Every structure is written in structure tokens, then in C-alpha cells.
Amino acid sequence: MTKLFLASEMKHPDSIKKLKTYIGESLKEKNIVYIPTAANGEFYGSWKGGESIKVARSLCSNLNIIELENFSIIDIYSPLKKADIIWMAGGMSGYLLYWMRRTGLNKQLPEIINHGTHYIGSSAGSMICAKTQLSAEWLIGDCETGASLIPGLGLIDFEIYPHYEDELLPQINILWKGNELYLLKNGEVIIVEDNEIRVLGEKRILHGRN
Numbered sequence: 001m002t003k004l005f006l007a008s009e010m011k012h013p014d015s016i017k018k019l020k021t022y023i024g025e026s027l028k029e030k031n032i033v034y035i036p037t038a039a040n041g042e043f044y045g046s047w048k049g050g051e052s053i054k055v056a057r058s059l060c061s062n063l064n065i066i067e068l069e070n071f072s073i074i075d076i077y078s079p080l081k082k083a084d085i086i087w088m089a090g091g092m093s094g095y096l097l098y099w100m101r102r103t104g105l106n107k108q109l110p111e112i113i114n115h116g117t118h119y120i121g122s123s124a125g126s127m128i129c130a131k132t133q134l135s136a137e138w139l140i141g142d143c144e145t146g147a148s149l150i151p152g153l154g155l156i157d158f159e160i161y162p163h164y165e166d167e168l169l170p171q172i173n174i175l176w177k178g179n180e181l182y183l184l185k186n187g188e189v190i191i192v193e194d195n196e197i198r199v200l201g202e203k204r205i206l207h208g209r210n
Contacts, residue, residue: 002110003118004129004155004192007184008162009090010122011055014187018200019059022191023085023118030084032060037068038088038124041095041144044069052089052122068099076103083117090123090162093136094147097128106153119155123162126190129155134178140168156192158182164204176208 005022007015020027034056036047047053057063064079080086086109088096100106113119121129127136131154136147139161158180161172165185172183182190188201 001116002113002155002192002194003116004113004121004190005118006121006126006129006156006160006190006192008123008126008160008164008188009186010087010120010125011052012187015122015189016055016059018189019120027059028061030060031062031064031082032056032085032087033064033066033079033083034087034089035066035068035125036089036091037099038091038093038096040067040069041092047089047091056087056089068096068103068105071099071103076105077108080105080108080112080117083112085118085120086113087120088122088125088128090125092144092147093124093127093133093152094144094150096124097133097147097150097152100128100153101150109153110155113155126160126162126184128152129192130159131157132159132178135159135161135176135181138175140171140175156197158205160184160190161206162186172206176206178208181206181208 039047066076130152133147133152136144161183164183183204191198
């Protein structure tokens with residue numbers, strides 16, 4: 001059973017509260033693999049001083065950090081197959097997908113999470129679950145040129161626009177040309193379990209023009 005916990009911003013207190021409710025009291029004992037690679041697309045190692053890793057460490061006593069860029073010198077698959085939770089941190093979605101394809105994780109991850117491992121996505125980590133990365137190409141204030149050229153994982157049939165604010169809607173209405181786009185504010189989360197979609201927050205769906 002696929003279990004996706006897709007947040008706009010995982011470090012947000014409301015996201016953490018929702019995660020604790022979703023996973024339960026055993027969260028502290030879970031074996032979590034934290035993948036910060038998307039943040040390296042901004043500059044290498046930028047995640048090390050960020051708030052996200054501090055929050056992840058505070059939640060788990062058994063946190064395993066894997067940078068996909070190191071796949072040639074470390075075994076990335078053994079920890080992933082043993083993980084209770086895979087936490088895909090935020091940053092640049094196109095950069096993250098490049099390294100997922102380089103390592104073959106884009107093919108292995110669906111099989112891993114189909115066997116019961118929870119997937120947590122934050123921002124780019126949520127966006128990559130879609131089939132396409134159209135919104136990443138023009139994400140207002142943080143666009144990633146070329147991101148739409150790399151196929152997403154295809155775990156969900158819609159795209160996610162993270163860090164949404166109401167004043168951005170007129171621009172997004174002009175720019176969005178895809179099918180369904182879920183607009184998520186920080187602190188809001190989408191839970192996907194097989195074919196069931198639940199929005200923990202306000203449900204905002206934009207239907208584009210193909």
C-alpha cells in the first residue's frame with residue numbers, strides 16, 4: 001500500500017503536528033532515511049545548516065542521511081530498503097530527479113514504498129511525485145529552468161505548488177497549462193494512500209488549459 005505524506009514545508013510546526021498524528025507515538029523509534037539532495041541544487045551542502053535537518057533530527061533517534069550524489073562510494077539501497085520512512089527534503093526538483101535517475105532510484109523507490117515504507121515529501125520532495133514538473137519550471141520566485149524536461153515519478157496524477165500564498169493566484173492562473181494543480185500553503189499536507197487523496201488544510205485545485 002502506497003503511503004505518501006506530501007507537505008509544502010515539512011519543517012513547519014503544523015506539518016510536524018500532522019505527521020505525528022498520522023504516524024503515531026512511535027515516530028521517535030522509526031528508522032528514517034533523510035535525503036537532502038534537492039537542497040544541493042541550490043549549492044552543495046546547503047542543507048547542513050538549514051532548519052529542516054534540525055527538525056528531522058529532533059523527531060528521530062535513528063536518522064540516516066543519504067546524499068544521492070555519493071552513490072558511487074556508499075550503498076544507498078540497503079538503508080532505503082530497511083527504512084520505515086523515507087524523507088525527501090526540499091530544494092530543486094529537477095536536480096533531485098536528475099540524481100534519482102542517475103542512481104536508478106526513480107525505478108526502485110515505487111517498489112520500496114509499495115511494500116509499506118512511508119514516503120514524506122517536503123516542497124520539491126512532494127513535487128517530484130507527479131508525472132510532470134511543469135510548475136517547477138516557472139515557480140514564482142524560485143523557478144528552475146529545465147526542470148520540466150525530466151519526468152517525475154508518476155506516483156500521483158496531479159502536480160503540487162508549494163509555498164502558495166493567495167496573492168500569487170492571478171499569476172499562477174496565467175502560467176499553469178497542465179491538468180490539476182494542488183495549491184499548498186506552508187503547514188498544509190496532502191496524504192495519498194493508494195487511490196485516496198486527503199488534504200489536511202484548505203483544498204485548492206487549479207484546472208489548467210492544455
